Amino acid sequence: MNKIQAKQILPYFLALICFYALTLIYFQEELINGKSLPQTDVMQFQGMSKNSVDYHKEHGESALWNDGMFSGLPDYLIATGIPDGPMSFIVLATRGFMDGDTSAQLLFVSFLSFYLLLLCFRVNPYLAIVGALAFGLNSYNIVNIEAGHITKTWAIAYSAIVLGGMHLLFRKKYLWGFALTTIGLTLQLRPPHYQITYYLIFVCAIFTISELIFALREKRLNEFVKTGSILLLAVVLGGATATCRIWITKEYTEYSIRGKAELTPLEGQTQGGEGLDKEYAFSWSQGKMETFTFLVPYLYGGGSTEKLKEGTEMYDKLVSMAGKERTNQLIKNNSIYMPYYHGDQPFTSGPLYAGAIICFLFVFALMILDNRSRYWMLGGVLLMMMVAWGKNLQFFNYFLFDFFPGYNKFRSVSMALSLALMLMPLAGMLAVQKILFEEVDKELWKKGITALAITGGLSLAFMIFGGMMDFSNSRDAGFAGQMVGDNPQLIKEITQAMEADRESLMRMDALRSLILILLAWVVLYFVYKKQLSSSLGVLVVGVLIVGDLWWVDKRYLYDAKFMKNPTRQIHQKTAADEAILKDKSHYRVLNFAGNTFTEANTSYYHKSIGGYFAAKMRRYQDLIERVLVPEQQKFYSSLQQNREITSLSELPVLKSPSQLPALNMLNAKYFKLGNDAKSVLVNTQTMGNxxxxxxxxxxxxxxxxxxxxxxxxxxxxxxxxxxxxxxxxxxxxxxxxxxxxxxxxxxxxxxxxxxxxxxxxxxxxxxxxxxxxxxxxxxxxxxxxxxxxxxxxxxxxxxxxxxxxxxxPTSYEVGSTITLITSYLVFLTLVGVIALATYRSFTGKKQESLKEASSV
Structure with missing residues (x-):
């Protein structure tokens, strides 16, 4: 390898080194010290999938039916494995060959996917490293990792590859464009997380419409038709690899709570048709002003469980109540969290922070990029914001909910902003590319001053006038009451302290964002004035961006959150479990000790009447709401009315199958009332198998x-x-x-x-x-x-x-075959394009060498 070749390859090796290094540093507790995150969704998944995982280990095939929860349901969307041949290797490679159970691989795949996107847009490979880190470290990505939203994180990351492939196609790079679009879509659909896919389709549609408009203006319609045909072929091939997943999902959806309702709605319910209840679907709607957390993370208090900080009003209040030593001990043990979030959503793990500098660069990009680039990106960002506003923009979102196919199957619309968080750093890096590596005239630079005025001015306005905001939360009094009981004066003092902290934290973050934007502008100004090299400019801007995001991310995912073997601690077998497991027959358990129908821990050891799943079967949900919950209440009432009995088995509700008919017909043989062996109640009236x-x-x-x-x-x-x-x-x-x-x-x-x-x-x-x-x-x-x-x-x-x-099921038997065949086709397409590109590169250089030799 000659020096020129080594120099060309160097930035790509450096990128991988940076991605591995940053991932290792952030997740050192996991990768070096062997600890793990007790991610809520992962812990729930372990419980809900244990039945299917055990079956697969024993039989060597997917269970397809999960008898661990809700008395049995299709396992399609839980732990069903679908053979896709070589795609497993591609997935492993994009995750840095890290174990799929690690949280670290989620960060790495985010870095790598966005890096590929920037390379497709011909961003300088060194600058692309900065952009990849900016995307991977946005707070929404980190919060998703902390919560265990694994499939969502994968789907978001792989969306970047799809956009990169599309861009290459529209720039007439047909071979690579076709290959990357196909492989990107294959990876994006694989997790699966179809809500992210739905939002990606919106963005891709805006991109395509934009290209069509410019093709018509520039009289390139034939070229657009050719590109569109290739794009359609890539979508069909990539989509075909998801045949099995889409088929089984569509099949099951009809019978899930996302399908058509069969019962007349209960009083207070609005759902009587198909899909989710509208109120439920839009419960996680982001407030319009809350979108500015992209710029100022603490604008709406951050998260619902913020770590208590020393020097705050709440800290001083707790010190006065419990003493400094006790307060510090509670903080050290992660035993106390502050509900500082005061936005429109029920709760949130953290804000969606794009980065102050990224916001500045995005606004700058909208002023200096060519129309063909900026319009579709701006349109995509605005559309995703409008979708995320949900019920706060009813005329738009209720229209989508009522008339767009499949839209009423989704909830938590705020996740649409994940695509905005992808487009903003993309546009921002294109702006930096133009500033650092192209000639910039004075008129163009003036737009940088305008971008500074807009984003810096907003930060300054929040800092100065932010006190005019309402920092109260309807749940504050309840939180305070849990701490101090029924003491109106103390409750008032605690709520006032929290409101004061929210305002103070917001002002400090606004000042911080202003300073960061000013620093980034100064660096770019020195590059513009030729007083700083472009390479040094990339480095300094990169450090500022990464440092900014890292600082905010550590508020929500920090070393103390990792623990040794959380699975063993959370799914620890209790004496009650041991007592029940002595029975080797086929039965079910009703756990009265927990939130029966919103927890999957019971399913880790038993076949449960309850469980946790966001897409329960519609009829079983009906049974829960109208029969099982009333039967639970009947059981509790019997307990209260018969306290004098010496044995729970003497309860009147356990004397006849007709007393608790639904529980008995579901074979609820054991009632778990606590964690000790004496808390296990045998239901002798169950009907059996x-x-x-x-x-x-x-x-x-x-x-x-x-x-x-x-x-x-x-x-x-x-x-x-x-x-x-x-x-x-x-x-x-x-x-x-x-x-x-x-x-x-x-x-x-x-x-x-x-x-x-x-x-x-x-x-x-x-x-x-x-x-x-x-x-x-x-x-x-x-x-x-x-x-x-x-x-x-x-x-x-x-x-x-x-x-x-x-x-x-035919959907699985036939669908998995189609998936396997098309997965091989996609893999061969990628291998073929790489081989052809390598051949062309080699023969092209060889011809140049012959020409040079003949001219001597």
């Missing part, structure tokens, strides 16, 4: 069906909605020797043996799902019917029989 009933009660609608569950005896009758299923015999002769036993169980295959002198209707404590499940009696296929709103039932002829349920 399957049973014969004496009668079938018919109703004419879902409303009637679920209403009938409130008072019925599951041991004697079943309830069927004849508007959806055809009822056969409705009365059955049930002899005393009739039995049905579960002889073999796994997630995808259940085998029962029956003995009955008469034909009967068997009810199974398994959730009915119409796609993928098949049933046979002695090898002969039979139709599965739904009874009791959520359960399976079969009509079984007289005699001894073997019943087999199997779960082999």
């Amino acid at each position: 399957a049973w014969f009933v004496e009668s079938l009660k018919t109703v004419n609608s879902p409303d009637e069906e679920i209403a009938a569950l409130a008072q019925f005896n599951p041991a004697q009758e079943a309830i069927m909605d004849v508007s959806q299923f055809e009822a056969g015999t409705q009365q059955f002769a049930k002899d005393s020797t009739a039995s049905i036993e579960l002889s073999d169980y796994s997630n995808r295959r259940l085998v029962y043996t029956t003995q009955n002198q008469n034909a009967g209707l068997a009810v199974f404590s398994e959730i009915y799902y119409p796609k993928g499940w098949s049933a046979s009696i002695d090898g002969n296929p039979v139709d599965i019917k739904r009874v009791n709103y959520v359960l399976r039932a079969l009509e079984i002829p007289a005699g001894n029989h073997e019943i087999v349920f199997e779960f082999n």
Whole structure:
């Protein structure tokens, strides 16, 4: 390798070194000291996926059906692995060959993906390092990592590669553009996190429309059609690799809470159609002014659990109440957090901070970049802001919710700003590229002064006039009450202290942003005046940007948050768990000790009636709201009314299957009331795995069906909605020797043996799902019917029989094959483009050498 080649390759090696080094420094507690983040979403995922992970280890295939939560549901969106051949290697490479379970790889992939985007836009490779670090270290990315939003972080990062590939296509770099767009889309769809994909489509649409407008103006329509055709082919090929994921997601969505509602809404509910409840979907809507946290991170208090800082009003107040030593100990042990956030959202882990310098550079870029570049980027940023405002911009967002296909399946619209946080540093680096590496005249530089006036002026305005803002929060009194009890005076003093801190922190951050913007402007000015080299300018601006973001990021993800083996601590097996696990039969557990239907820790060891999942099955959610929660309350009421009994098993609600009919039909054999062994209550009225009933009660609608569950005896009758299923015999002769036993169980295959002198209707404590499940009696296929709103039932002829349920959904079987084949095509496309580029580079240099030799 000659010196020229080494010099050309050097910045790319340096980029990788920087990415690894910054990742290692930030995550040294994880990568060096062996600690991990107790990420809330990851801990929940470990609980919800444990059942499926164990199945995969034992059987070597995906479980597809998860019996660990909500009495059973499709595992499609939880832990279903889809074979995609060589794409696994590509994914591993983009994550720096780091273990997929580490948080560090999330930061690395963010750096690398954005670096590729900037290279596609022909940004200087050294400057591109700065841009990549700016993107990777924006506070939203760090907060997502801290919370364990893994698939979201991946989807955001890989979106950058898609945009890079599109840009190359529109600049007539067809081979590389096609390859990167295809591979980028393949990676972006792989996690999957389709809400980010949806927002990416918006941005790509604006990009494409912009290119079409300029093509029409410049009479390049034929060129646009050619580019558009190649882009469409890349989208089809890249999208085809997600066939299985999209297919199973679409299939399941229809039956999830994001699908069509079947019941008349309860009082206070607004949802009666398809998709999420509108109020729920827009609950995480960002306030319009809150968007300025891009510039001043503490503008709205930062996060809902801010670390208490020494020297604040709240610190002094706690010192006066508990003493300095005690207060410092609470801070050291991370035992106290301040709800400083006072924006429109219910709560937030931290602000969306792009970086003060990035904001300045973005405004500068809008003034100096060519129209073809700046208009679509500005349009993308503004659109993502409007989407993130949600219910605070109802005419726009409610229109999208009501009329755009699939839009009503998403919530937490504030995450749309993740795409704005991608476009801003992209535009900013293009502006720096122009300033540092191109000739800049005086008129152009004046626009830099305007950008300084706008962003610096805003920072100054917040610093001076920010006190006019409302720093109160409706939840402040409740927080104060938890600290001091029912003491109105102390509650008032604490809330006033928090409001004073919010104002003080905001002013300090505004001043800090102003100083950073001034420093960046001064550096660029010296480069413009030729008093500072471009390379040194890149270095200084880079240090300022990284230092700024690093400082803010450490407010939310710092070393003390890492801990040794958080999985073992959070999912520690209790004495109650040990007592229940002695039972080797197939049963379910209802955990009364926690938030039954919003926690997945129970599922780590048991098959749970509850669980945690943002896309529960619609009918099971209906059952929770209208039947299971009232039955829980009935159980608690029985506890309160019968305190004199010496044994919980004597509770009246445990004397008959009809007292808690839904819990009994779901095979809730154990009630976990606490963590010690004595807190485990055996429910002797559970119906077990399957049973014969004496009668079938018919109703004419879902409303009637679920209403009938409130008072019925599951041991004697079943309830069927004849508007959806055809009822056969409705009365059955049930002899005393009739039995049905579960002889073999796994997630995808259940085998029962029956003995009955008469034909009967068997009810199974398994959730009915119409796609993928098949049933046979002695090898002969039979139709599965739904009874009791959520359960399976079969009509079984007289005699001894073997019943087999199997779960082999076509969507997975066929979809995974298509995914595997197209993944190989995408991989071969990338390899082919790399090989061709290498060949052209080699032959081109060889020809130049021959020309030089012949001229001598």
